[in-house]
Amino acid sequence: MRYQMNRRGVLKAGAATMAATALTPLATAARSEPSRGGDLRMGIAGANTSDSWDGRTHSDSFMIMHGHGCVFDCLTEVTASGELIGELAENWEASPDAKVWTFNLRKDVTFHNGKPFGADDVLESLMMHTAEGAKSAAKPIVSAIQGMEKLTDHQIQLTLAAGNADFPYLMSDYHILMYPAGMVEEAIANGIGTGLYKVENFDPGVRLVCSRVDGHYKDGRAGWFDSVESIAINDASARMNALMTGEVDAVNRVDFKIETLLRANPNIEIFEVTGNQHFTFPMLTNVDPFTDVHVRKALKYAVNRQEMVDKILLGHGKIGNDHPIGPANQYYHSELEQLEYDPDKARFHLKEAGMDSLAIDLSASDAAFPGAVDAAQLYQASAEAAGISINVVQEAADGYWSNVWLKKPWCACYWSGRATEDWMFSTAYELGVPWNDNHWDNQRFQDLLFEGRAELDSDRRREIYHEMQALMSAEGGTIIPMYANYVDANSTKLTHGPDLGNLWQMDGSRIAERWWMA
């Protein structure tokens, strides 16, 4: 069975949904056709002196951008419009139970050192993640592969322990980069990948210079710059300054404090997308009073979501609906009834729970997300009207994730989101997983989770994931008031296609591939 998934084909048909989700300011009327040439200079936050080309360790923006978005490639790639296409894999097929996956690899691809790319490279690159002592962030993905087999030089077969319909999506994960077999250590030391740009000079935590390779399989669809120079600028003011003074052409993570100044500059554009990144207030639903669904419902109606978006995110976000699936997900339920701030309903549910008033602690620290303490205080104020008195406990930022999160009955937290529904749910909402921060025990939800994982039929999966989102929104134990946008800025010297990727910042971290000189 030939099987090619289309990430948001359906959403595209309903163009209204797209308009609602992609907040891209595409005001600039006519965009030029892409053309080769020019040097891309970027100022990027999220760089460390310990950065290396080891995809297993990539966790911050600098390496995410330049790992899978510049120097290396994955097997699959999510396009700017959200479609899943082959990157080093040409296409793939699955067995009906979604357990056995056969990938046909691209031929005539070479690494930057001239070594041709083939099946052995894929197998060795995958095995890196499960090697003895390797602490790869992608270990859960790769360890689900039970058998790896090389069928021909350009065809591999992967057998999973349990069916997973999202498997090709998972292969686009930025940790799972393809290295040349037999010289992985050298490739990690020098950055030898198959990407559009090869490393000229890399000083970790300081600067990276790459040049365009000649003759690449993405020619004609990506890779327009002659070179890419990225300077590590972790300090927000220095980064904005570099863009304002024209030292760089693009920066990530715009500092909202000086947003108006950037907007006032005619040579600078701010681009923002709503992705899957969201801020949460998880409650341990096996701890009183959160065991009572009416208490949870009361709390859902006691939060003023729009106010949080306006005041905490300064408008750079979108209200959440108490489920973790974001607009960048394939089966995002955009039609789901929106939870609104309603003190009367909150009071009603409190009565149903047999209470006149409720006093609870909410633990928060700005380590959870920027502005978490303020958000908790807004929550406190809005809940007051519903007879719920929230005591905001300000926790220490250091050690927050080990001492507060997963331990205190109700706290603040953030998730960068996951590319697939199943991945997100099984990271934080499947019973028994280590990061389950709410312990929500709902039989129907857990059953659907397993059903959806092995279901290949796209329509059925949509039903499943929509029902799961509705269930969580109605009864789940996590308040998800808002999605935080990715807000980046560029000089008008640069331009890009009609869509902007919303999986990560900087056009899905692929600005170096997709953008060009205006």
Add this chain to the structure above:
Amino acid sequence: MHSVLFIVIRRLGLGVLTLFAVSVMIFLSVNMLPGDFAEAILGQGATPEAIAAIREDLGLNKPAVTRYFDWLFGVLTGDFGTSFAQANFSAFAGEATGKGGIGSVAAQLEPRFMNTLFLAMVSALISVPLSLTLGILAALFRNSAYDRAVNIGTLSSISSPEFFLAYVLILFLAVLTPIFPSLSNIYADMSMADRLERTMLPALTLTLVVTAHMMRMTRAAIINLLASPYIEMARLKGISPFRVIVVHALPNALAPIINVIALNLAYLVTGVVVVEVVFVYPGIGQLFVDSVKIRDIPVVQACCLIFAAAYILLNLMADVLSIISNPRLRHPK
């Protein structure tokens, strides 16, 4: 001359003791910071198992005293250790990083320290002649409008925080009149001219910070001498005021001036942290900030030792030079 040698040796010995005390203090204070490397690097992923695994790998679960002496013996044998970040990532990759290899603190510090020295040198080359000139002229025209203007100017620049001065300079010299680049991202294969151009704004910022101290000391030391009888004699002979100051007063005022210059040179090496962050200058200060953030104790320790050593050596140099410039100290009775 023997007494000078003796002083140098004694001061060096004291310096080593000071370094030792500094290292104990740094170790204690970094350990007192809440959270450790494992927690800092894992963030949300800080599950107890992951934290325990990283602590085990890096030896963070050993008692602090053991860790301190392990580190101290390493330093005494010239091995500053491996930065936690590097050690952790080689543990990820499953490869070994040897002594003095790519991941060693020494290898990581060296290029950064060279950059910092370069910045300090450029700043010193600008600020020392500038403040001496300003100081001498201020002594010459003391209590004039010029004297007051220089005093007010330098005092206000030393009173402003460095980052503020940095942004003022960026505003005037990079944004409004784009003479210099606002980013000072220098790197190894840059030509000297480019390097100087890129270093200019941070160097000017540092100059503004250190000029006041040196200039005022020059002025005060000279004015102090102007009341002495031999200066009066010189003036009575009809020598021009400029010559009186430069030829007769200045040599005798050198000792305190040299002292202040050395102190400020030490500041140029150690006080660059904020300036380097603002201008994205890849020096030791920036590395220091990054390392404190992730509690990378070996790097923090090494940076602090370098800072302390710079202070001690430059102070020693100041003392030696002031002894040499003063015959009375050169030949003690």
